[in-house]
Amino acid sequence: MHATPVVNDFSIHVATANGSGSQTANSVLMRSIFQMGVPVSGKNLFPSNIAGLPTWFTIRASRKGYIGRKKEIDLLIAMNPETAREDVMALDAGAAVVYDEPLALAGLRDDLVFYAVPFDKLVTGVCPEPKLRKLVRNMIYTGVAAQLLGIDIDEVRKALVKQFGERKKKAAEMNWQAVLAGQSYASENLPKADPLKVERMDANHGRLIIDGNTAAALGCVFAGATVLTWYPITPSSSLAEAMIDFLGRLRQDPETGKATYAVVQAEDELAAAGMVLGAGWAGARAMTCTSGPGISLMSEFLGLGYFAEIPGVFIDVQRVGPSTGLPTRTMQGDTLTNAIVSHGDTRHPLYFPSNPEECFSMASEAFNLAEKFQTPVFVNLDLDLGMNNWMSDPFEYPELPVDRGKVLSTEDLERLGGFSRYQDVDGDGVAYRTLPGTPHDKAGYFTRGTGHDEHARYSEKADDWIANMDRLSRKFESIRGAIPAPEVRFHPGARVGVVCCGTSRYAMEEACDQLREELGLETSSLRLKAYPFTASLDEFIKAHDRVYVIDQNRDAQLLALMKLDLDPVLLLSLRSVRYYGGLPLDARTVSDEIARQEGIR
Amino acid sequence: MSTPTAPAKKTNRLGFDILPYRGGKTTLCAGCGHNAVTERLVEACWELGVEPWRVAKISGIGCSSKTPAYFLGQSHGFNSVHGRAPAVATGALLANHELRCVLISGDGDTASIGLGQYMHTLRRNPAMLYLIENNGVYGLTKGQFSATSDLGAKSKGGAVNAFTPIDCCLAAIEYGATFVARSFSGDKKQLAALLRAALSHDGLAVVDVISPCVAFNDHEGSTKSYSYMKDHEEPLHEIDFIPFFNDIEVEIEEGATREVSLHDGSRILLHKLEHDYDPSSRLNAVTRLHQASDGDEVLTGLLYLDRSRPSFTRTLNMVDRPLATLPESVTRPSREALERINEEYR
C-alpha cells in the first residue's frame, strides 16, 4: 500500500501525561530533524499543573519552511492511556499511530496505520534499575520515530549529547540505549506502512534552536538593562529566569565580581511596576516581565509612567485570561489593553516580535525607545513564542549604541542655568529631564502624575493641562517615526490584503499560499512589527478592496485598535479573522475563514 | 519689643543657610500635625548638613504625601500613587544607592492600601527614612477611618470604629526594619532628635508620628487628637542626638543615660525615665508596646535599633558605582560573548 512518499512535510503529535519526562525525548526528536537540515518547529501544549494531566507536543517538519502549527496530525505517538482513544478518533484517515502495546488501539479504526511498541518490555532491557525506567521510557519512541521516518541515527545521538550537555554523561548514555532499543525494535518488527519521510536538506545552516523568552532575555541583557523586577507568572517566568542566568554570567565586574545589575523578585506585579518606575525615574534601564493578570495589577503605575514620563520596558508574554484554567494556553489577549492601559487618555508603544531574532532585537530596541521618549514601552510576546523552541538565525550584535535620551548633566545645567522639566524645547514633544542625585542646585524637580505646568510646578489650570496633553500627543507622533516599519508583501493585482501581528504571521503566510495554490486567490500581506500604526498601513488598506485582520482573540483586538486610530474611511474595507481556542493559530483556520468570507469555498 | 538687628545668617556644615531646605508653601490646613512634622524635617536635614541634591523625596497619596512639596525644594521629589511609594523608593535606590531617600506616607497610605508593600519593604530593609504621618483617618478623602484607628475610637460624625488597629511600629519591629521609633508631631524636641537619628541610619528607619488631623480627627472620642496625645503620650526617654561631625563633649548623667551609636559614628543618648530600656531587644520592644496600648498609653521614643543587618542594596552585592551611571562599556556585554551564546544554541 506504499503511497508516494511524503518527504519533509508532516506533523508529529506526541501525547503524554504532564510530569512524565517526555520533554527531553521530544526535544531530541525535534533537534534531530533540525540537524537533518529540515525546517522544523515544536510546540508544547501543556496543562496548568505539575504532574498528571494530559500534555501534547507537536513537531512539524516542513521543507517549505512553514513552522506554524499544523492542524492535521500525520503521526500520533500515543503514550497517555487517558487520551489515547480520543486522540486516535480525532485523526484524519491515513495518519499513522505509534502506541504503547497494552493500549490495544489498533482495533479502533481501519483507516490508519498502527505501530504497536512494547515500551515496558523494552525499557526493562535498557534500564535494570526500576526507579529510573520512567525517566528513559519516553526516549524509546524517539528511536522508533527515527527509524520509521528515516532520521540518521547519528543525528539523534548528536542531539542527545547536546540536550544533556557534557555534565550528564551517564544519563545521556542510558537514554541513548533507550533510543537504540526503540530503533532496533522498529527495524525488526515494524514494517514501514506510512509515507512519511525525513530526507536531508540544508535549510538550517548556522541556525539556532531557542525559545522566545530566552531570546528576549538576551536582548535585554545586551541592551544594558540594569534593573529587573518581576513576580513569577506563566508564561513569563522563564524569561526572568533566563535573564538572571545570563546576567550572572555576563554582567559581573571582572575585578570585584560584583553585579552591574539588580534583580528583585517583588511581592506582586504592583511592586514590580513601581520599582521599574522608581528605577527609571532615577536613571536605570529598568524592566519587568509578566503576563495579562500582571498587567492588570500594573495598570495604575503604567498610567503614572505615561504622565510622569518615565522610561520602563514591560514585556508581556500573553496567555489566556484571568484566574486558573487556561493559563498555559496561548493568546494575543492584551493587544488592545496594552495600547491604552490605565486611565485618563493613555497611549503606549508596543512591539510585536514574531520570532526569537525579533524577541532579541525588539527587547533590546525597546530600551532605547523608552529612554528616548521617556515612557513605558511594551514588548508583546505570547506563550507560543515565549515558551516554545523555534529555529532562529543567530543573534546580531545591537547596531545602535545605548541611547539614554534627553538627560541633563551638572555641566549642562551649569551651561543652561536651569531647565524646565516639561518644556518642549525641540518640538518633538520630548522634554529634558534630570536624574535624582545630580549635583546641582537647579537639578531637582517635582514629579506628579497630573497637575503640572511646563516648569513642573503644581498647576490645576485648564490651559496648562491642555498644553501638556497636546505635547504628549506630539510625543506619540514622534514615536511613530521611531518604530520598525511593517513587513509588507505586495502582490501586484491582489484585491485582498491580510494584516496581522506577532506569531499570527506563520498562519498568515501559509494561509496566503494555500489560498493561492488551492483556490487561486492572490493576497498581499502586511505584518505589523509595532504600534502606533504608520502610514504604510493606511496605504496598504487603500490598495486593497478587502483587508482581513487576524487576531488570536475573540474580540478582534488588533482590529479594534485600528478602529480607534485609523481614518474611518479606511475601516470600511476591514474584516476580521479570529481564533481563540488557546492553541497556536494554524493556517487552515485562517485560509478557511478568508475563503468563506470571500464566498469562494 | 525690641527691633531685631539682622543677625549673621546661621549656616550648616556645608555652608548653607536653611533656605535650600525649605520648600513650597504648605497647602494643608492650619494646625495640621503634618506641617509640624515638615518643619522638624527641614531642621533635621539642615542641621545634619544633608546635601539637598542627593535627596529623593518619595510619597504616596494623601495630605501627608503632599508634604514633600513643602521641604527641600531643590531636591527631586515624586508624589507617586496611593500606597505604592515603597516600591518607587526601592526602585530609585536600585538605580542609585547613593541617594538619600526620604519616604513620606500616611496611615491610610501605609497601613490600609499600602500594607502589602510596607510589610515587604520591612523585610528588605532598604536604607531610607520611612516617615508615617499617622492621624488615624484619611485626611484627603475627608475623614474615613484608616487601619490605624483604634478600636472604639469615634469619628467626627459619631461612628465608632469596630476593628482592631494595625500598629505600624509593631509590624516594623517584627518584620525587619532596623530602626523603629514613634513620636508625636507636638513633641518638638523628641521628634527633631529622632528624625536626625533616623536620617543617619544605614537601613530602613521607620518613624511613626502621631500627627493630628484638625479637620477630621481632633475631637472628643478621637485617640489621635492633640488633647488625647497630651494626656496619653508615654515617652520612653528623653533623647539627644549628636551627629558624627560633632565631637563636643556631652555631660552624661551617671546611671541615667544609655548611649547607642550609629554606623556613621553619630550617637544617640537616651536619658532618664526608662533609661534601662534596651532598644536592641526586639522582645522587649514588643512587650513594652503591648503593655502601653493595654494601658491606653502611646509609647514614644526610640523603640528598636538593629545595627547588624545590612541594608537592601548591600545584600544585592552591586558594584559601587550607581547602576544609573554605568556606561555602555560596562552594561553591554561584548560581541564575543554574544557569539559564544549563539554557539551554545546551535
Ligand SMILES: Cc1ncc(C[n+]2csc(CCOP(=O)(O)OP(=O)(O)O)c2C)c(N)n1
Ligand atoms: C488607588 C486609589 N484609591 C483611592 C484614592 C483616594 N485617596 C486619596 S488620599 C486617600 C487616603 C489618604 O489617607 P492617609 O494616607 O492616611 O493620608 P492623610 O490624608 O490622612 O494624610 C485616599 C483613599 C487614591 N488616590 N488612589
Ligand code: SF4
Ligand atoms: S484634612 Fe486633616 S490631614 Fe489633611 S491637611 Fe487638613 S488637617 Fe491635615
Ligand SMILES: [Mg+2]
Ligand atoms: Mg491619615
